Amino acid sequence: MTRVAVNGAAGRMGRAVIETAADRDDVSVVVGFGTEAGEIRGVPVVTEDVAGALAEHDADVVVDFAVPEATLALAEACVETGVGLVVGTTGFDEDGLAALDSASESVPLLKATNFSRGIQVLQRTVREAVRALDDYDLELMESHHNGKIDAPSGTAKTLLEVVQSERDVEPVYGREGHAPRADDEIGVFARRAGDIRGEHELILAGNDEVLSLSHHAEDRAVFAAGALDAAAFLAGRGAGQYDFGEVVDSS
Ligand SMILES: NC(=O)C1=CN([C@@H]2O[C@H](COP(=O)(O)OP(=O)(O)OC[C@H]3O[C@@H](n4cnc5c(N)ncnc54)[C@H](OP(=O)(O)O)[C@@H]3O)[C@@H](O)[C@H]2O)C=CC1
Ligand SMILES: O=C(O)C1=N[C@H](C(=O)O)C[C@H](O)C1
Numbered sequence: 001m002t003r004v005a006v007n008g009a010a011g012r013m014g015r016a017v018i019e020t021a022a023d024r025d026d027v028s029v030v031v032g033f034g035t036e037a038g039e040i041r042g043v044p045v046v047t048e049d050v051a052g053a054l055a056e057h058d059a060d061v062v063v064d065f066a067v068p069e070a071t072l073a074l075a076e077a078c079v080e081t082g083v084g085l086v087v088g089t090t091g092f093d094e095d096g097l098a099a100l101d102s103a104s105e106s107v108p109l110l111k112a113t114n115f116s117r118g119i120q121v122l123q124r125t126v127r128e129a130v131r132a133l134d135d136y137d138l139e140l141m142e143s144h145h146n147g148k149i150d151a152p153s154g155t156a157k158t159l160l161e162v163v164q165s166e167r168d169v170e171p172v173y174g175r176e177g178h179a180p181r182a183d184d185e186i187g188v189f190a191r192r193a194g195d196i197r198g199e200h201e202l203i204l205a206g207n208d209e210v211l212s213l214s215h216h217a218e219d220r221a222v223f224a225a226g227a228l229d230a231a232a233f234l235a236g237r238g239a240g241q242y243d244f245g246e247v248v249d250s251s
Contacts, residue, residue, distance in 0.1 A: 002027045002235040004228065005059040005083070007074050008066030009045045010034045012147070013088060013220055013227075017063055018043055020224035027228050030057040033066075033074070050077040059083050061108075061231040065223075067149070068092045075103040084234040087111035088227050090154025101241070108237040112244035113154030115226030119200070120248045122215045123162050126202055129211060130166040136206035137181070138163060143191040143199040151190040155200050160188065163202070198223075 004021060008014040009032025018041050021029045031053050032045040039045060046053050054062070054077060061084040064071050071089045078085045087100060090113050103109055114120075130138070140163070142156040152160075152173070160171060169186040172179075181187075201214035217223065226244065233247045 001025070002232045003030045003058055003060045004028065004231050005030060005054060005057065005062040006032045006043070007062055007064040007070060008034065008089070009040055009043065010036065010038070011065060012145075013065030013223060015040060016220035016224040017065065017227060020221050021228055024228065026232050030059055033070075050074060051080045054078070054081045054083050060235040061086060063227045063231050064089055065227070068096050072096055072099050075100060075109075078109075079103050079106045082107060084108040084231075084237065085110075086227055086230045086234060088115060088223065090157075091150030104239060104241045106239050108234045108239055108242060110230045110234050110242040110244065110247070112226075112230070113158045114198070115223045115230065115244060116198075116215070116217055117226060117248050118215050118217075118222075119155060120245055122200070122213060123159065125213055126159055126162050127166060129202075129204055129213060130163050133204045133206065133211065134167065136204040136211070137183075138167075138169060139187040139189075139203050139205070141189045141191070141199075141201045141203075143193065143196045145195045145197070146192050148192055151192070152188050153190065153198070153200070155198070156188060156190070159200060159202060160186065 004027050006014050006017050006029055018029050021027050029043050032043050034045045037047050063086045065088040068091055084107055142153045169184050171188045172185045173188050197217040199216040204211040230247050
């Protein structure tokens with residue numbers, strides 16, 4: 001049984017993680033962290049002394065869905081206590097990413113911009129498609145709920161990295177006015193509306209055809225389940241960076 005702490009416990013994803021864990025017997029959420037103290041489904045939520053709470057509740061791994069500055073403070077507490085860290089938060093700047101890299105020298109750390117298994121497969125499919133259709137026009141779209149802070153989504157950035165590892169394309173974020181398309185560009189578009197859980201689509205267009213590769217999440221439970229799988233995978237491992245692809249391939 002992996003003892004899990006949840007950062008951002010009262011948020012959309014934090015609550016989904018607590019709900020999802022309640023139906024599983026391989027993980028147990030022992031404490032949550034947030035900006036307001038309280039209790040969610042019997043899980044105590046605390047606001048301060050994160051390192052003390054990790055030790056007190058004997059947590060093995062923290063699952064984090066919060067905001068970058070909270071994640072970075074949490075990473076310090078994980079290093080202090082030797083607790084593993086699953087990072088789902090997106091929107092880090094270069095310094096934030098470097099700080100997480102450095103934390104992974106002391107504790108096991110698994111960061112993924114998307115914990116759905118379908119997106120893992122989409123990443124692999126995108127690589128193959130971009131490689132095979134190497135002169136097709138590429139355009140990337142994502143849609144999310146109206147409470148999302150960062151744009152483009154972390155997943156869109158990851159998909160862009162996959163594309164760029166295969167092809168030298170420059171992102172153009174939205175288009176307006178006189179904006180003819182260049183051969184070496186990829187349009188990137190972000191929409192925010194309602195409670196869309198997360199939609200991503202890459203189109204590859206050329207030669208009188210369009211290949212559309214898309215994914216949509218129907219429930220946040222899919223991300224919560226993947227993050228908990230990652231926590232169970234990380235428990236007991238040594239310091240270093242792990243990949244969600246390893247979790248998917250191992251189960
Ligand atoms: N990797 C993946 O699969 C997924 C990643 N995400 C990412 O997860 C993150 C959270 O998303 P979501 O749950 O929708 O966002 P929410 O805004 O619903 O939740 C974020 C939570 O973090 C809390 N928080 C803010 N500051 C702190 C702090 N200092 N310590 C602890 N908690 C804090 C907020 O509290 P308060 O409300 O009081 O400010 C809030 O409860 C985003 O970056 C999102 O992109 C989301 C879904 C899937
Ligand atoms: O904020 C969200 O909701 C989501 N964020 C992640 C991202 O930025 O890619 C993953 C998922 O799409 C939902």
